[in-house]
Amino acid sequence: MSVTHRRARWLVPLLLVAVWLGVGGVLGPYAGRLGEVATNDQAAFLPRSAESTEVIAAQRAFRQDEALPAIVVWTSDGGGPVRDRRADADRALASLADAPGVAGRASPALLSQDGKALQGVVPLRPDLGDALAPALDRVRAAAERVPGTTVHLAGPAATQADLSDAFAGIDGLLLAVALVTVLVILLLVYRSLLLPLVIILGAVFSLGLACAVVYALADHGVVRVDGQVQGILSILVIGAATDYALLLTARYREELVPRQAAARTDRFTAARAALRRSWSAIVASAATVALGLLALLISDLTNNRALGPVGAIGIAAAVVSTLTFLPAVLVLLGRAAYWPATPRPARPSTGAGVWQRIAALVDRAPRKVWAVSLACLLACAAFSPTLASRGVPLDETFVDDAPSVAAQSTL
Known part of the structure; x- marks a missing residue:
């Protein structure tokens, strides 16, 4: 050469x-x-035939600014009524109108039927990405100015932030x-x-x-x-x-x-x-x-x-x-x-091992082997229509106790 x-x-x-x-x-x-x-939008995790997916698609026809809701929940530190804290909660929500990441005016504080909790909705921009967590921190900081209450953040914005933390x-x-x-x-x-x-x-x-x-x-x-x-x-x-x-x-x-x-x-x-x-x-x-x-x-x-x-x-x-x-x-x-x-x-095979016997069987009767294997697979596949996939509830999505799950339970 x-x-x-x-x-x-x-x-x-x-x-x-x-x-x-x-x-x-x-x-x-x-x-x-x-x-x-x-792209991590909500519709990606929903069936195309689901009514909620159709609603999300129909909403695009309306010329309005999209928002990612963050639900603020106040409960009393002592577990009692919070009726007298409603005005403070309204002022806290109103102070977020010009905050970075907020997409519009927040709702007024709504009192629960038993009077033990207050709820308000703060619309956040859906395209915040990494800025979502700081925006939620600003919402929490404003909400914590209501004295004598414990603040919880629930809703899609809080869930998305917890998912981002879980996948970080x-x-x-x-x-x-x-x-x-x-x-x-x-x-x-x-x-x-x-x-x-x-x-x-x-x-x-x-x-x-x-x-x-x-x-x-x-x-x-x-x-x-x-x-x-x-x-x-x-x-x-x-x-x-x-x-x-x-x-x-x-x-x-x-x-x-x-x-x-x-x-x-x-x-x-x-x-x-x-x-x-x-x-x-x-x-x-x-x-x-x-x-x-x-x-x-x-x-x-x-x-x-x-x-x-x-x-x-x-x-x-x-x-x-x-x-x-x-x-x-x-x-x-x-x-x-x-x-x-x-x-x-390689050392010569003695033919006594299980894989040697399986190989010998396939070599002797390949058509019978694949026919029997196909029949077994078809029998197992016959049960596939009985599979019922209804999704995973929010409280089972996270391994640990996520803040948004606890807030949703309180809500």
């Missing part, structure tokens, strides 16, 4: 690694920017937990120090690519992103990229094992053989997952429908990374990728 040809063989994997390093550096930050194009940093936490879990599993499986890091790096690159594509599409209104979709996307891509990498690296390790004692398998030949023999299984697995995700497009919930195409994009990015970045790195590392373990021939 000429020197020029040998250099050309190294050029392709080096270029692929350089391209993916550029992808990670340029597109990686988009993983943290999906919140800029996220959850994407980074989920991603960190997923990466640590995958790293531990890979260390146990391969007993190698370098290969798990390479696989995780490829998974992170694929996540950056997927987030950049989703960001661009969401910015142009092609797909929809919300907090739930963001969290699921990161876990989905990391898991899929790791799964596909296991198939390729296992085949590459087998190809590195010499067929004869005196022979030594070339790393380029091993990589080509591993890629040729594993790409179809990887693509077939990815297509199955992607098609399953796209089935969510028929869901009656907007946030479920949004997950379908976004998840399929994540799966596609995982496949691209596995079939390009990972083989290139394996070629550059060779047997060093499995250090300190050394690729050795």
Whole structure:
């Protein structure tokens, strides 16, 4: 082999690694920017056929400023009547008219039938985003000027703020937990120090690519992103990229094992053989997952429908990374990728294990196996019409006691 040809063989994997390093550096930050194009409106968590969804859509026909209501509830510190605090509550609500984030005049304070509570509604702008919590703090500060009372904040604005607190940093936490879990599993499986890091790096690159594509599409209104979709996307891509990498690296390790004692398998030949023999299984697995995700497009919930195409994009990015970045790195590392373990021939199977018996059964009668499996799946699917999904009440949405839930109970 000429020197020029040998250099050309190294050029392709080096270029692929350089391209993916550029992808990670340029597109990686988009993983943290999906919140800029996220939409978390109330209708996204309601069925399209629900009457409340139709009302929300019908309200858009009226030319009026939208508002996010914050309900202020006053109760007496001693549990007694608060009738004599009504004028103070009215003044507190009126003082919020020109406060930042307030969309209009607040309602007057209304007295409950038993006289033990007061209620007022403060309209807030629906587009406050991160400024919602400070706006609620201003509402609470004004309401606390009513002496002898305890203030509670309920309504959509308080619930949205509690949801934001619950999901704050959850994407980074989920991603960190997923990466640590995958790293531990890979260390146990391969007993190698370098290969798990390479696989995780490829998974992170694929996540950056997927987030950049989703960001661009969401910015142009092609797909929809919300907090739930963001969290699921990161876990989905990391898991899929790791799964596909296991198939390729296992085949590459087998190809590195010499067929004869005196022979030594070339790393380029091993990589080509591993890629040729594993790409179809990887693509077939990815297509199955992607098609399953796209089935969510028929869901009656907007946030479920949004997950379908976004998840399929994540799966596609995982496949691209596995079939390009990972083989290139394996070629550059060779047997060093499995250090300190050394690729050795697999021990001959005795055929006594449960998986060997299952494999033998599938090999003997593949048509009977898939026919029986299909019949069992259809029998289980026959029960799907009995599923009754009526949603989750507010008091069961949060794991901990959220202030808005306690306020709603008081209200």
